[in-house]
Amino acid sequence: MAEESDLDRRSPRGTADAATGEAAVSPAAGAAGSTPHRELGLTDAEFELICEKLGREPNGVELAMFSLLWSEHCAYKHSRKLLRRLPTEGERVVMGPGENAGAVSIGEGHAVAFKVESHNHPSAVEPFQGAATGVGGILRDVFALGARPIAILDSLRFGELDSVRSRHLLDGAVRGIGHYGNSIGVPTVGGEIYFEAPYEHNCLINAMCVGIAKRDEMVRAAAAGVGNAVVLMGASTGRDGIGGASVLASAELGEGDEAKRPTVQIGDPFEESKVLECCLELLGKGLLVSLQDLGAAGLTSSAGEMASAGGVGIEIDVARVPLREAVMEPFEIMVSESQERMLAVVEPARVGEVIAVCEKWQTGAAEIGAVTGDGRVRIRCGEETVGEMPVEVLVDGCPLYDLAPAEPVGWIYGNEDVLAERVAAVAGPDADPAGPGSTLLALLASPSVASKRWAFEQYDSIVGSRTARRPESADAAVLAIPEADSAIAISIDGNGRRVACDPYAGTVEAVLECAQNLACAGAEPLGLTNCLNFGNPEKPAPAWQLDRAVSGLADACEALGVPVVGGNVSLYNEGPEGPIYPTPVVGMVGELPDPNMAAPSAFAGEGDAIALLGPFEPTLEGAELAKLRGELGAGLPQPEIAAVAAACAAVRDAVRAGVPASAHDVSDGGLACALAECAIGAGLGCQVDLQHLRERGCSPEEALFGEGSGGFVISGDRERLEALAGDEVDVLYLGKVGGKKIEIAAGDRSLTVTLSDAGRAWRSLGERLDVSP
């Protein structure tokens, strides 16, 4: 509730009413004796540190800027030390963490740039605009490098589907993503959606963008060249999103979210499409020294970070910033999060040419400042200096905190047995809730497992003419890169429930899942981006989850030889009932020689053999079935990373050689669900026997519905599949493709379901969202 009153005082309208200059941040404007730095999210100790480093108290403009750049969102003050564990170097790395996005080389003088970023808190308040501007922001990060965006993927988390709030958030987020991506002409080629109660109040909206660039046209964000001009391009600056970073991204959500609506930004994909084309033309003509997008904390962070990266100073005259509203205070201009803006450093002699290109694209351009040699960020309003701070204090001076992690005792989230009701919903009231066939149908209809066609049909997945594998046709999205006579595969994953069971093992599994998805497409991983969505790091349990997850991420990347080239951290994701499931979302990009090589997920032909490849030893711990039974608990088996990596390599080579006619990794819902998905996609049944898996020590139920890393369902010629077995890779023959039934022999849990029943269950998401299929 305290937050709510803070917000009222800081809302744009409140500021305008006060009309007293630095109203919202000067001590005079607050309640008598108030401490504005606290209202802006700075601790007393941080405020004292600022005073000490400046040798005086900051004025209102400076305090507003400090509060943003010293927020968790910009300074990573609770995560930066942990992130040092991640491997960031590799032969193919062109740009690593610290740039607008990461980039890896794909030959022929080209690079692929990519990054994933969160827009969780804005989306929980206003899902359509929150998700839309999340897409807009990640697109800007990629074209800021000089890369043309060629693909978007999304990773979404909501509460259970039977919650009205969850359906509202899902609907708004999917519309918002579609609105922005479809309108700007960048295909949305993949993604994933999970529904879990701990996300009820705090949904997660993570968007990933992938772009392609000529290496010699790429540009860094570092400002350079004392005397060069600073040019603000794109949309004009308004009062939208003021305080978004510090208010929305760095505090827990709770009561009074409605009052936060004025701080959510509004997106305009048309404006961004013009800015995108304009920037790429400017970079193609070599007219820019450096380029940076304006995201969280607006001009404050982009100007500050450009100066910091370049080791120079920067001067901004807010009177020269084109405004949407007649009167805006200097601090408002500096912290506005109006969308679709870019900041460029330009040699003075080329400013005219830059402005001419902007005019062609009918987008704004204004010279608002200059690069200086004094290492200071100076904010002027005409002739008057309204703020001046050393760059190193403003951008890099925020103290970094050690976490105080403590492993919680047992399972800290809820459990609810819903299996009987889920079985009744999908198989009718007479179905046996304990029967293996009805259990399979309930799992296929479980919203996290079910087909996401309802969502991805709302996205343009084909614009750009690169999409060789559309959503749900293969385990990874596959895009042709004719510029480099190559192709890429992209996957995004992160099962928060399993990370909640064991943050280390669950995060390793997320990385392995991406690697397995890429292997099915015949792709070799080149680099990884991640978004760490966690609860309040100042509390011991979320701190422990974060600490363990980062170690898991580091170890898995190290073992697979995949560098982390960029990422994002979103903390304080909590609702009234506690933290979200800890959710590291991993996005991985790999390369394959030919887009046509990628294997489909679905079976390909009647009579083909079906085999299970890899070190798959499933258990029910953390599985979708354990969730439906209300039997979740702490702990997961530790994945054998090296063995899974060997299986990935075997599958990748086999797919490239055209050995399997289909390849699909075993994931949510276990082997029975994986087999059913292969069958439904093909319109072909299967007859398999899991006896061999039981010889690995699995119970029939574990063989059917248990989960774990390392399993691939492949189909094709039996001899050629079995020949894939080697010293490090097991291949088990399971059975055959054919007929119109899914028949799985698993001892006393053997099951048979018709293809049409399975398909109806798996494709039931749309009708449950009350829309036409």
Add this chain to the structure above:
Amino acid sequence: MLWGVLQFPGSCDERDTLHACKLSGDARLIWHEERDLGKVDAVVVPGGFSYGDYLRAGAIARFSPAMEAVAEFAADGGPVLGICNGFQVLCEANLLPGALLLNESMRFVCRQLDLIAAFSGPGPGKSCDRPLSIPVKHGEGRYWAPAEMLDAIEASGQVAFRYAPGQNPNGSARDIAGVRNEAGNVLGLMPHPEHAVDAMTGSTDGLRIFEGIEPLASSAPANG
């Protein structure tokens, strides 16, 4: 055969269209401010969100200098193909009958589906004796016209394409996916033939549409 592909701020599919046109000739982009189309043999108004599609899809683009030139080109018998947003623009410009409304589902839809050439005699897409597999992707693609106009365009053979039975993705009247003008030289359709010119991305049936435009160009009076 030289194709001209219009490019508005907010166009999305102009590069894909350019690529598709180049499979059957030469092609160049025409910036929306160009009043002179040059010596093009056929014009494509591509998909996307011209000028952001604010106000109403296609409502602003019809007033662009390039569209003024396209109207003259069409009046002289030059072949014009409008795809998705281009179809919307041609309807707004009164070069084609009817209008495109918000999808019945109120949602954007991206889906591969089957298209049937509905007119008699030769023309784009007609050379194929089976349905064409071509994707749609739009939020405002529900074809609508008053019943009398629908009867009239059906009678005059102006209904160019229908969605295959049971595959109407947007609630279009009488399953109409594309229409022609009375003279037959202006064609608009919601599905995207430029996204069906390569087996790698799913289908090559879209080539039949582009190939079908070529004879129209040779029979039209020389432009420019």
